[in-house]
Amino acid sequence: MSLIEVGSFIAGRWVPPGRDAFVITDAATDAPVARAGDATLDMQAALDHARQLGGPALRALTFHDRARILKALALHLSERKDPLYELSFATGATAKDHLFDIDGGIGTLFVYASKGRREMPDARLYRDGGPEALSRDGSFIGQHVCVPLRGAAVQINAYNFPVWGMLEKFAPAFLAGMPSIVKPATQTCQVTEACVRMMLDSGLLPAGALQLIAGGVGDLLDRLGPQDTLGFTGSAATALKLRGHPGLLRHAVRFTAEQDSLNASILGPDAGPDSPEWDLFLREVTREMTTKAGQKCTAIRRILVPEPHAKTLIEALSAKLGAVHIGDPRDPGTRMGALVSKAQRDDVLAKLDALAGETGRICGDPDAVDGAGAFLPPILLHCADPDGARAVHATEAFGPISTVLPYRDMDHAVALANRGEGSLVASVITHDPEIARQAVEGMGAWHGRIYLNDRSSMAASTGHGAPMPHMIHGGPGRAGGGEEQGGIRGVLHHMQRVAVQGSPDHLSGVTGRFFPGSETHSGPTHPFRRYFEELQPGETITTVPRVITSEDITHFAEFTGDRFYAHMDDAAAARNPFFPGRVAHGYLLLSFAAGLFVDPDEGPVLANTGLDALRFLKPVAPGTAIHATLTVKDKTPRNDEYGEVRWDVTVADAAGDAVATYELLTMVARGDRA
Ligand code: NDP
DSSP, rough: OOOOOEEEEEEEOOOOOOHHHHHHHETTTTTTTEEEOOOOHHHHHHHHIIIIHHHHHHHHSSSHHHHHHHHHHHHHHHHHHHHHHHHTTTTOOOOOIIIIIIIIHHHHHHHHHHHHHHHHHHSEEEEEEEEOOSSTTSSSEEEEEEEESSSSSEEEOOOOOHHHHHHHHHHHHHHHHHHHHEEGGGGGGGHHHHHHHHHTTTTOTTTSSEEESSSOOOTGGGGGOOOOOOEESSHHHHHHHHOOOOHHHHHTEEEEOOOOOOOEEEETTOOOSSHHHHHHHHHHHHHHGGGGGGTTOOOEEEEEGGGGGGHHHHHHHHHHHHHHOOSSSSSOOBOOOOOOOOOHHHHHHHHHHHHHTTOEEEEOOOOOOOOOOOOOOEEEOOOSTTTTTTTTGGOOOOOEEEEEEEEHHHHHHHHHHTSSSSEEEEEEEEEEEHHHHHHHHHHGGHHHHHHEOOTTTTTTOTTTTTOOOOSSOOOSSGGGSEEETTTTHHHHEEEEEEEEEEEEHHHHHSSSSOTTOOOOOOSOOGGGGSSSTTTTTBBBEOOOOEEEOOHHHHHHHHHHHOHHHHHHHHHHHHEEESSSSSSOHHHHHHHHHHHHHHSSSOEEEEEEEEEEEEEEEEEOOOOOEEEEEEEEEEEESSSSEEEEEEEEEEEEEEEEEEEEEEEEEEEEEEEGOO
């Protein structure tokens, strides 16, 4: 069978591997499968292409445009998973492992597509938080905004997740508006290359939005500039090299790293052998040791167990691990495939040697597996002196190896988990919320993620080792100090946050959103008679006044059942420091305001979907006349039929003092589609 020639895609052109390319072998059979690297790649051309073509094309799109492309890409890849699965078998991954890498990567695109549409505006600029009052009269305010960086997002990935590793970095960069230059680990880059080809062939991506380096990065890092970013996943040694690279230091290039991690899983002191948490713990640990043959940055390396249960747990866990069927990942009966290469297996065995002085081997004989490939059974170690041990807390054997460490009490467990000096994730399997609190308070500073699980959440839980795109992936210290994903947080890593100060009109002009105090205008008809695209931020109406009587308040109280004393008992209300005497219900004010500003006839306004930022600012006594001002604050298209209009509502009294303010959300039909 001819070898796959893994190309690089630089400046709009595929470049084949060079003569002395690295030969990638099948993890299970050791047969050569592909050649990659050793091509002469023009890294300056790649950067120019990204900066001059990809960046401007992406920045011309809104967040929603980019989100729609991500969704279309996800659908495109979803229909083409089989060839990726096929290629991925050669990396030692089983069909189940593919779910993490290939399906997980596509799932990440879907999540970013959805979050981009829901949580970001249909604009090119992102507002970070709300306005800041910088003057007494509100004529000078501040607002943080985020704009995309104007360079390239260079992404260097580890070998273990050739698809997910790429897509989890690409998706947030793309949504931010930054072009990506992707460099997968050479060992598994044939899978990444196939995925990149599919993405490019889809025709969905603007030119320059995605480039691929198969093999070494040459002088790329020397050429990085102040608007570029570098994201890295891999070993601590490589991270250290990159972190200290003069090119990066010179230009303060943003660098995030995700590297070694000695993740712990703690069986709570409350979880005895008869509890549902016991079985859950066994399942979680077994899955983490065997998925991807333990080659997962989030895999459990240290198993922390209450001392009295250690022996029983070791027996139960060894039985489970002993039953794991190891073999060719293509065989449907195989539960655990091979490590990626024999070199990786040698590395793991060397780490096993490093752990040998502090541990005893419970199960798993490294010499007992047949086959030409890089096979290794799950190996369970036991460390009798976790306090005296050093290597156990510092050596990441990147394979199916984990060590049981007995602990005395929760403080001891927390202290041991923290000995990892910074981890991506720790899990605590407990049914006791107090144990959960101790764990988060005690371990939070040393962990990027804490996964709590018990009988009530186990059916729905996502697994200790699965980084979810909604949640931060990264960790302090040894884990690299970086943060990836975490929903929109991950997008903002690719943007510059700018503090903008000016008048409300300046801010409205910059953001396309109405800021209180900025110019308003009236439309030709009532705003409820206008379609989504006709309404513009700043369009406003002020209603006629309505006097609130004590009969209104009594009627509202009887009708709703809310007979709270402040509305019904004048003397009791007067004893309350907040009220002058009997006052109107806040909800009465809202209801009357709606009665004042609503246009009742059937029209483009389809639904009221909620209120945000509701504040009751001043008590309203009977006899007060209130009126409402309704102003279009912001608009967000939702689909072809309607969009969301956010209205700024102020309910004020005759003196002009605001008594209630809120943002009203409505769905408004699109007239262009009517
Ligand atoms: P490496 O650190 O060796 O490689 C990671 C990536 O960096 C690869 O794409 C690699 O490319 C690239 N790279 C290596 N040297 C340089 C350099 N000087 N300049 C630019 N890029 C460079 O990690 P591996 O993927 O090989 O995994 C090895 C070890 O990393 C594992 O044994 C494990 O301990 C750790 N690891 C940890 C992970 C974690 O998140 N905790 C995840 C994955 C790995 P190339 O392949 O071409 O060398």
